[in-house]
Amino acid sequence: MSVKVCIINIGNELLLGRTININLSWLGVHLAELGLPISRSVTIQDNPEDIKATLQAEWQLHDVVIVTGGLGPTDDDITKAVIADFFHKQLEFREEVWKNVHDIFARRNIKIPEINRSQAMVPEGFTALSNSKGTAPGLYYMEHGKSFFALPGVPLEMKTIFADHISAILSKDYPCEPLEIVNIHTWNISESALAEKLIDLKIPDGVQLAWLPQTGRVDLRIYGKDWKLIDKLEEEIHQKAQPWIWGMGDDKPQTSVQGMMIGKGLTLSVAESCTGGLVQELLTGVPNSSEYFVGGIVTYSNEMKINQLDVKPDTLDKFGAVSIETAAEMAVGIKAVTKSDLGISITGIAGPGGGTIDKPIGLVCFGIYDGTRVSTKMIVFNGDRKSIRWKAAEYVLLLLLDYLGSRG
Amino acid sequence: MSVKVCIINIGNELLLGRTININLSWLGVHLAELGLPISRSVTIQDNPEDIKATLQAEWQLHDVVIVTGGLGPTDDDITKAVIADFFHKQLEFREEVWKNVHDIFARRNIKIPEINRSQAMVPEGFTALSNSKGTAPGLYYMEHGKSFFALPGVPLEMKTIFADHISAILSKDYPCEPLEIVNIHTWNISESALAEKLIDLKIPDGVQLAWLPQTGRVDLRIYGKDWKLIDKLEEEIHQKAQPWIWGMGDDKPQTSVQGMMIGKGLTLSVAESCTGGLVQELLTGVPNSSEYFVGGIVTYSNEMKINQLDVKPDTLDKFGAVSIETAAEMAVGIKAVTKSDLGISITGIAGPGGGTIDKPIGLVCFGIYDGTRVSTKMIVFNGDRKSIRWKAAEYVLLLLLDYLGSRG
Numbered sequence: 001m002s003v004k005v006c007i008i009n010i011g012n013e014l015l016l017g018r019t020i021n022i023n024l025s026w027l028g029v030h031l032a033e034l035g036l037p038i039s040r041s042v043t044i045q046d047n048p049e050d051i052k053a054t055l056q057a058e059w060q061l062h063d064v065v066i067v068t069g070g071l072g073p074t075d076d077d078i079t080k081a082v083i084a085d086f087f088h089k090q091l092e093f094r095e096e097v098w099k100n101v102h103d104i105f106a107r108r109n110i111k112i113p114e115i116n117r118s119q120a121m122v123p124e125g126f127t128a129l130s131n132s133k134g135t136a137p138g139l140y141y142m143e144h145g146k147s148f149f150a151l152p153g154v155p156l157e158m159k160t161i162f163a164d165h166i167s168a169i170l171s172k173d174y175p176c177e178p179l180e181i182v183n184i185h186t187w188n189i190s191e192s193a194l195a196e197k198l199i200d201l202k203i204p205d206g207v208q209l210a211w212l213p214q215t216g217r218v219d220l221r222i223y224g225k226d227w228k229l230i231d232k233l234e235e236e237i238h239q240k241a242q243p244w245i246w247g248m249g250d251d252k253p254q255t256s257v258q259g260m261m262i263g264k265g266l267t268l269s270v271a272e273s274c275t276g277g278l279v280q281e282l283l284t285g286v287p288n289s290s291e292y293f294v295g296g297i298v299t300y301s302n303e304m305k306i307n308q309l310d311v312k313p314d315t316l317d318k319f320g321a322v323s324i325e326t327a328a329e330m331a332v333g334i335k336a337v338t339k340s341d342l343g344i345s346i347t348g349i350a351g352p353g354g355g356t357i358d359k360p361i362g363l364v365c366f367g368i369y370d371g372t373r374v375s376t377k378m379i380v381f382n383g384d385r386k387s388i389r390w391k392a393a394e395y396v397l398l399l400l401l402d403y404l405g406s407r408g
Numbered sequence: 409m410s411v412k413v414c415i416i417n418i419g420n421e422l423l424l425g426r427t428i429n430i431n432l433s434w435l436g437v438h439l440a441e442l443g444l445p446i447s448r449s450v451t452i453q454d455n456p457e458d459i460k461a462t463l464q465a466e467w468q469l470h471d472v473v474i475v476t477g478g479l480g481p482t483d484d485d486i487t488k489a490v491i492a493d494f495f496h497k498q499l500e501f502r503e504e505v506w507k508n509v510h511d512i513f514a515r516r517n518i519k520i521p522e523i524n525r526s527q528a529m530v531p532e533g534f535t536a537l538s539n540s541k542g543t544a545p546g547l548y549y550m551e552h553g554k555s556f557f558a559l560p561g562v563p564l565e566m567k568t569i570f571a572d573h574i575s576a577i578l579s580k581d582y583p584c585e586p587l588e589i590v591n592i593h594t595w596n597i598s599e600s601a602l603a604e605k606l607i608d609l610k611i612p613d614g615v616q617l618a619w620l621p622q623t624g625r626v627d628l629r630i631y632g633k634d635w636k637l638i639d640k641l642e643e644e645i646h647q648k649a650q651p652w653i654w655g656m657g658d659d660k661p662q663t664s665v666q667g668m669m670i671g672k673g674l675t676l677s678v679a680e681s682c683t684g685g686l687v688q689e690l691l692t693g694v695p696n697s698s699e700y701f702v703g704g705i706v707t708y709s710n711e712m713k714i715n716q717l718d719v720k721p722d723t724l725d726k727f728g729a730v731s732i733e734t735a736a737e738m739a740v741g742i743k744a745v746t747k748s749d750l751g752i753s754i755t756g757i758a759g760p761g762g763g764t765i766d767k768p769i770g771l772v773c774f775g776i777y778d779g780t781r782v783s784t785k786m787i788v789f790n791g792d793r794k795s796i797r798w799k800a801a802e803y804v805l806l807l808l809l810d811y812l813g814s815r816g
Contacts (some may be wrong), residue, residue, distance in 0.1 A: 017436025028425025276692025284684025
């Protein structure tokens with residue numbers, strides 16, 4: 001029988017938008033790894049009535065309930081009071097929690113604001129789970145074989161308490177086959193065209209296939225508890241969709257690029273215009289990227305393209321800043337300037353202004369130069385400024401992967 | 409009496425993590441603007457039992473129910489079939505929807521995959537809301553004064569259908585005072601220290617104050633329907649917390665920088681090391697940034713710092729690549745190379761490797777050069793690689809804002 005897990009996220013800010021619920025996705029990944037995928041998640045306002053009604057409904061239906069949010073120093077203890085009340089407990093002052101709060105402020109050399117005293121109040125019979133990244137402890141309580149947890153909403157603190165305590169408690173109390181998850185990353189094909197390629201795929205019972213359209217490409221996810229069935233399905237998908245698969249698992253275009261560049265002992269530099277630094281930001285977001293990435297230049301003006309990358313004024317005059325000719329010279333220029341083995345370039349029109357009939361918004365030109373030959377490509381992307389920049393940045397990395405793959 | 413709005417997000421991938429629910433936050437913002445803030449949101453797996461049980465529970469309790477997800481070409485129609493069943497309707501084929509799907513593929517010059525035919529099936533009595541960005545139409549049904557909507561889960565399509573149809577339907581059927589929202593952005597002060605500054609703030613009935621800790625800084629949000637009370641509270645907060653407030657409303661560090669730079673007619677360039685392009689990516693994410701931002705250089709190696717930015721080898725030897733001395737020379741160098749009015753620089757240790765006792769992970773040095781004087785600053789940030797880079801990038805922009813503000 002499967003363990004039913006419910007996440008309750010408390011926070012007006014999540015319902016008013018602007019704050020994105022990254023706690024849910026983080027918990028989703030980590031609970032699935034424990035073999036305890038989330039059955040249901042509810043996001044509610046932080047008022048006592050809604051919290052109480054939701055606890056009542058979900059505590060009945062689930063084996064594990066994890067509440068996040070409403071435990072910070074400025075949250076007026078609404079959540080903690082309602083939780084105590086729901087389980088018919090009094091709040092009591094815990095010396096060891098207060099000491100932890102104290103130590104955190106002492107380390108920062110700050111006088112402790114009195115407001116933090118409320119952080120040390122815990123419902124009787126509950127375990128306080130220590131929080132090494134903040135002042136609010138987690139709460140844990142078990143009743144009739146069911147487990148209840150409450151965690152602060154600040155992501156770093158939520159994650160730390162989960163990793164330090166909850167993960168071990170759940171693996172001990174609910175030992176499960178972990179959920180096997182296989183991710184397959186495709187590009188250069190639409191969701192429905194890919195669906196047609198896979199139309200006669202047989203998906204066995206107990207295995208699920210999820211379609212995850214990303215910005216500009218599609219991911220497939222296979223999951224279930226029987227790795228043999230999963231392996232078989234994965235192999236079938238590989239056979240049918242090989243030409244469009246660029247990566248697996250946790251691969252991102254930038255991690256795959258890093259793996260191949262370091263594997264081949266090559267160095268890379270980047271010249272960007274419309275992506276404004278995003279390509280380099282993606283590359284350098286990966287630890288150890290300095291092993292192959294030497295640096296790059298964002299040339300947002302024609303002058304910088306001429307002065308820094310040695311793009312010919314003639315080329316800019318004749319073909320424009322957004323052209324495969326300019327992209328080619330940018331790739332050659334950045335390789336020369338940085339003395340890297342490969343130089344890549346992007347120049348395009350991200351919008352919202354700057355489009356023309358000949359060169360619409362979304363037009364982006366790419367170059368790759370290896371010292372012998374410049375490869376170029378021109379694509380028109382759909383979407384707004386943000387998604388055009390994002391698609392273009394990922395695209396140049398996937399082009400580079402393609403180049404690296406085809407050169408053995 | 410207030411209108412109760414519930415969002416039901418269908419999608420295993422949201423509960424398995426990895427896919428973040430950005431639809432919820434987008435709907436949260438846009439419904440609040442209509443005066444219809446979300447009361448409750450539920451995320452469920454895409455199986456018929458959960459969808460049906462959730463529709464039953466939430467349709468009773470709410471006036472407006474919006475379902476997202478489960479309507480794409482690869483979703484096997486589970487959602488649509490359950491919705492039709494729940495409202496006791498048959499699915500019927502709609503010619504005009506099929507024509508739209510057809511046109512989309514024709515425009516892309518692609519033969520239409522047969523799998524898309526299911527997109528044209530709509531429950532009888534329902535209105536199909538046209539989707540200009542994809543093949544799945546939205547669905548709309550009204551019963552006993554309550555409104556039901558179903559939308560595809562792909563964010564761009566969900567947003568388009570909401571903006572094109574639902575916004576107008578809801579404003580007509582549920583005319584409301586829009587929710588007034590005031591955002592106040594602070595930095596250089598912790599949440600609990602700020603709470604102490606605001607401890608004797610009186611928050612009137614009908615107005616709410618939310619504390620929104622961001623990575624490395626704190627935002628405050630005041631909201632309610634009475635703008636007079638909100639204005640008064642805002643003024644009080646300004647009086648008590650002025651030194652720590654850097655922006656209001658939708659301000660981001662990069663939009664405020666752009667406003668001030670263009671206002672003063674100055675141009676900017678950036679030299680980055682540990683942030684690897686993130687600062688420039690933030691700046692150029694804002695439309696029209698080319699009006700003041702000329703470009704920049706990511707120098708990930710010492711050679712690039714020396715060759716591109718004219719940092720002295722002696723300075724690197726004596727003080728190291730992460731030092732205020734190097735940051736100062738980088739700022740001077742980038743200004744000279746790009747001929748901009750201001751040059752800013754960042755060099756630091758983002759981790760996970762590279763830290764020492766003298767120079768721990770998180771140490772970041774900043775420089776601002778205006779042609780006369782170099783200002784420098786050194787900070788140690790907490791967190792992992794990603795949050796150190798993020799905090800550092802925002803910090804240099806806030807330093808620049810500070811600099812621009814203090815120079816009149």
